[in-house]
Amino acid sequence: xxxxxxxxxxxxxxxxxxxxxxxxxxxxxxxxxxxxxxxxxxxxxxxxxxxxxxxxxxxxxxxxxxxxxxxxxxxxxxxxxxxxxxxxxxxxxxxxxxxxxxxxxxxxxxxxxxxxxxxxxxxxxxxxxxxxxxxxxxxxxxxxxxxxxxxxxxxxxxxxxxxxxxxxxxxxxxxxxxxxxxxxxxxxxxxxxxxxxxxxxxxxxxxxxxxxxxxxxxxxxxxxxxxxxxxxxxxxxxxxxxxxxxxxxxxxxxxxxxxxxxxxxxxxxxxxxxxxxxxxxxxxxxxxxxxxxxxxxxxxxxxxxxxxxxxxxxxxxxxxxxxxxxxxxxxxxxxxxxxxxxxxxxxxxxxxxxxxxxxxxxxxxxxxxxxxxxxxxxxxxxxxxxxxxxxxxxxxxxxxxxxxxxxxxxxxxxxxxxxxxxxxxxxxxxxxxxxxxxxxxxxxxxxxxxxxxxxxxxxxxxxxxxxxxxxxxxxxxxxxxxxxxxxxxxxxxxxxxxxxxxxxxxxxxxxxxxxxxxxxxxxxxxxxxxxxxxxxxxxxxxxxxxxxxxxxxxxxxxxxxxxxxxxxxxxxxxxxxxxxxxxxxxxxxxxxxxxxxxxxxxxxxxxxxxxxxxxxxxxxxxxxxxxxxxxxxxxxxxxxxxxxxxxxxxxxxxxxxxxxxxxxxxxxxxx
Amino acid sequence: xxxxxxxxxxxxxxxxxxxxxxxxxxxxxxxxxxxxxxxxxxxxxxxxxxxxxxxxxxxxxxxxxxxxxxxxxxxxxxxxxxxxxxxxxxxxxxxxxxxxxxxxxxxxxxxxxxxxxxxxxxxxxxxxxxxxxxxxxxxxxxxxxxxxxxxxxxxxxxxxxxxxxxxxxxxxxxxxxxxxxxxxxxxxxxxxxxxxxxxxxxxxxxxxxxxxxxxxxxxxx
Numbered sequence: 038x039x040x041x042x043x044x045x046x047x048x049x050x051x052x053x054x055x056x057x058x059x060x061x062x063x064x065x066x067x068x069x070x071x072x073x074x075x076x077x078x079x080x081x082x083x084x085x086x087x088x089x090x091x092x093x094x095x096x097x098x099x100x101x102x103x104x105x106x107x108x109x110x111x112x113x114x115x116x117x118x119x120x121x122x123x124x125x126x127x128x129x130x131x132x133x134x135x136x137x138x139x140x141x142x143x144x145x146x147x148x149x150x151x152x153x154x155x156x157x158x159x160x161x162x163x164x165x166x167x168x169x170x171x172x173x174x175x176x177x178x179x180x181x182x183x184x185x186x187x188x189x190x191x192x193x194x195x196x197x198x199x200x201x202x203x204x205x206x207x208x209x210x211x212x213x214x215x216x217x218x219x220x221x222x223x224x225x226x227x228x229x230x231x232x233x234x235x236x237x238x239x240x241x242x243x244x245x246x247x248x249x250x251x252x253x254x255x256x257x258x259x260x261x262x263x264x265x266x267x268x269x270x271x272x273x274x275x276x277x278x279x280x281x282x283x284x285x286x287x288x289x290x291x292x293x294x295x296x297x298x299x300x301x302x303x304x305x306x307x308x309x310x311x312x313x314x315x316x317x318x319x320x321x322x323x324x325x326x327x328x329x330x331x332x333x334x335x336x337x338x339x340x341x342x343x344x345x346x347x348x349x350x351x352x353x354x355x356x357x358x359x360x361x362x363x364x365x366x367x368x369x370x371x372x373x374x375x376x377x378x379x380x381x382x383x384x385x386x387x388x389x390x391x392x393x394x395x396x397x398x399x400x401x402x403x404x405x406x407x408x409x410x411x412x413x414x415x416x417x418x419x420x421x422x423x424x425x426x427x428x429x430x431x432x433x434x435x436x437x438x439x440x441x442x443x444x445x446x447x448x449x450x451x452x453x454x455x456x457x458x459x460x461x462x463x464x465x466x467x468x469x470x471x472x473x474x475x476x477x478x479x480x481x482x483x484x485x486x487x488x489x490x491x492x493x494x495x496x497x498x499x500x501x502x503x504x505x506x507x508x509x510x511x512x513x514x515x516x517x518x519x520x521x522x523x524x525x526x527x528x529x530x531x532x533x534x535x536x537x538x539x540x541x542x543x544x545x546x547x548x549x550x551x552x553x554x555x556x557x558x559x560x561x562x563x564x565x566x567x568x569x570x571x572x573x574x575x576x577x578x579x580x581x582x583x584x585x586x587x588x589x590x591x592x593x594x595x596x597x598x599x600x601x602x603x604x605x606x607x608x609x610x611x612x613x614x615x616x617x618x619x620x621x622x623x624x625x626x627x628x629x630x631x632x633x634x635x636x637x638x639x640x641x642x643x644x645x646x647x648x649x650x651x652x653x654x655x656x657x658x659x660x661x662x663x664x665x666x667x668x669x670x671x672x673x674x675x676x677x678x679x680x681x682x683x684x685x686x687x688x689x690x691x692x693x694x695x696x697x698x699x700x701x702x703x704x705x706x707x708x
Numbered sequence: 709x710x711x712x713x714x715x716x717x718x719x720x721x722x723x724x725x726x727x728x729x730x731x732x733x734x735x736x737x738x739x740x741x742x743x744x745x746x747x748x749x750x751x752x753x754x755x756x757x758x759x760x761x762x763x764x765x766x767x768x769x770x771x772x773x774x775x776x777x778x779x780x781x782x783x784x785x786x787x788x789x790x791x792x793x794x795x796x797x798x799x800x801x802x803x804x805x806x807x808x809x810x811x812x813x814x815x816x817x818x819x820x821x822x823x824x825x826x827x828x829x830x831x832x833x834x835x836x837x838x839x840x841x842x843x844x845x846x847x848x849x850x851x852x853x854x855x856x857x858x859x860x861x862x863x864x865x866x867x868x869x870x871x872x873x874x875x876x877x878x879x880x881x882x883x884x885x886x887x888x889x890x891x892x893x894x895x896x897x898x899x900x901x902x903x904x905x906x907x908x909x910x911x912x913x914x915x916x917x918x919x920x921x922x923x924x925x926x927x928x929x
Contacts, residue, residue, distance in 0.1 A: 686861075687853060694849045698818065705821045 275394020310358025
């Protein structure tokens with residue numbers, strides 16, 4: 038009976054949003070709101086966990102509101118339960134963080150009402166059981182998060198980001214609406230059950246796949262529909278950024294999985310998987326390359342989200358391709374990898390965004406070129422951020438490694454596939470994935486190194502203070518979960534099995550609980566295994582041994598020698614490595630073609646005392662080639678028809694009359 | 709009896725189309741108002757006859773509303789407005805009676821071509837009624853498009869609405885609430901339009917729409 042309880046809790050969450058309007062004016066009001074969302078999210082999390090571990094089976098509920106005579110359908114199955122876990126874990130941690138972070142909010146009246154509503158919207162998407170309630174919840178989630186993006190609308194960049202977000206969100210909902218329409222068919226069975234039963238012809242099914250990719254992909258941030266994401270996610274307050282990047286993109290992934298794997302039924306053609314796979318590969322590589330070019334900490338994290346969405350879609354594409362070839366064991370592996378990465382990314386991306394929020398509160402700066410040396414004033418934040426950075430760089434023994442390793446396992450068993458196109462495509466995507474994993478590591482060396490190491494590059498960075506206890510607790514819970522999921526991956530894989538089995542004709546990975554020493558065995562133990570505990574032990578022992586040896590063998594004697602400045606000939610912090618200089622090699626290798634990056638040395642004329650400057654010019658090919666022409670076309674068409682705004686009354690009447698007559702004539706002739 | 713009932717309904721609905729044609733070429737304001745009153749009267753008769761043949765007593769109310777408001781109150785009020793505005797002597801230029809008649813004939817043909825195939829299988833009485841109602845609506849629109857005078861626009865609008873009432877009466881089982889609400893919205897429209905006519909006249913010294921166009925803001929680049 039968890040579904041009615043869940044819906045009641047969501048109603049309470051909405052009520053908390055209503056209370057947020059009043060709470061914004063009260064002292065301590067934000068604490069009460071975030072405390073309430075924390076408690077509700079924890080209860081929802083426990084409910085969802087219980088449901089997930091209970092195995093398969095669908096619980097449905099029909100409520101007498103929504104569309105007249107139809108009612109609103111709600112459902113709870115293992116897939117929803119897994120995503121509910123992700124959403125409410127993120128929501129609980131973000132609320133805990135906001136207990137401290139929310140005190141610094143300049144305009145709480147723009148955040149407090151929408152934060153609980155946003156959480157409720159995401160939860161509602163996951164339990165919706167018909168197209169109408171799904172789309173309603175989806176739009177509710179979009180609009181409440183838009184309001185949060187616009188919380189600091191006085192900055193023109195934020196207003197622009199919000200506008201772009203709104204346009205893309207409406208576009209996505211439109212395509213999802215069309216996808217549901219095709220799924221429902223002419224009879225209009227808009228409940229998920231009716232859609233499952235309705236068989237769509239192969240051509241239309243392919244169209245549904247494309248529409249779902251466009252709709253869910255635009256929300257998740259699949260290249261080339263990602264343009265709004267790196268602008269909108271950083272514009273919100275940091276705990277909301279963590280939710281949007283870590284959690285809302287996962288709700289979009291849920292939408293894609295629900296439509297393509299569940300409602301659409303078995304994939305008909307292998308090329309479905311190929312399309313999703315190729316998109317995932319491109320998204321992963323481009324996302325991380327964009328991230329490397331960024332010097333804004335939060336925007337870097339947002340672009341890195343795009344990369345991880347690519348990794349998830351690679352797993353989903355592989356699963357589709359395997360299912361089309363009836364290789365359900367392999368499909369189970371790919372699906373597990375994708376869902377595991379969903380969980381992992383929500384953990385470490387939330388952690389990193391919360392860390393950037395702590396930095397933002399301490400310094401008021403998001404630009405890495407003005408940060409530096411924060412490890413001394415903020416040691417705990419730095420440690421948590423480092424764990425998150427290592428996890429997202431896929432370093433063992435943390436969780437990011439496990440899911441990327443599982444994705445690679447799924448790629449490596451692909452030569453068994455019959456289609457020659459897939460035989461070429463899958464290794465190519467594997468190479469892209471490997472490249473983007475390496476580049477992600479570079480990206481986080483840059484993010485951590487420039488922000489936390491070295492010397493402060495600005496006075497604000499020098500005067501930073503460690504953040505409050507709530508925020509630290511939130512970050513360290515996430516860091517601990519990253520470590521736990523990394524060393525005990527078998528338990529997570531077992532937990533996912535109900536959701537995977539539901540999507541995959543009940544084919545599953547081997548049960549991991551019964552493997553000796555908590556080893557992760559994706560296929561069989563002769564092929565490849567991974568043991569997080571062993572890895573932790575090895576890294577710990579070798580690390581401590583190395584440290585001990587260095588301290589033991591290195592001489593402790595003080596020596597005096599000639600001053601050699603270790604790369605700092607000047608005491609000024611300006612002489613340090615900057616974010617821009619760190620990214621320069623990558624920019625030269627990839628950026629000169631992809632981003633048309635040009636570097637120019639501007640020399641002042643002789644006699645001018647100004648220093649020489651190195652200027653970098655970077656273009657965004659997707660925005661300039663893909664979006665600007667569309668925008669220009671819309672502007673051109675609308676200014677062409679602008680004169681229609683200034684007609685006489687008779688002309689307008691004439692237009693209506695003419696349109697009516699033409700339509701009627703069309704009707705007569707068409708028959 | 710069935711045949712006679714059908715013939716009478718057919719005759720009255722056809723009469724409305726005929727009166728719509730008469731509206732098209734009236735170039736004097738008073739004549740236009742009189743013809744409009746006739747239009748409403750024929751409507752009241754048609755609806756009343758529908759009430760009788762369908763044995764739907766609520767349609768009598770619709771007919772009464774049409775008779776009292778459309779055939780009496782609105783023409784009288786409009787006539788007073790015209791007197792107060794002092795435009796009862798103005799002649800309106802109606803470009804080409806022949807052209808308008810031809811266009812109207814085309815519209816009637818169009819509406820019959822549209823309606824008869826669509827409503828196949830429905831009650832023949834409703835089919836004829838719907839076709840004629842669409843013709844009346846289209847003729848009302850044509851009147852609105854063709855005229856400059858604000859009064860003529862109002863008349864065109866009201867005759868269009870008469871066509872809608874005719875359609876609603878022809879369809880069996882249409883609830884009375886729809887017709888009542890349409891009738892009241894028309895009354896409110898009359899009040900609003902009356903107020904606007906005086907305002908327009910105060911501002912522009914004319915109720916000729918062409919005079920107003922001269923004051924419009926130019927087309928912006």
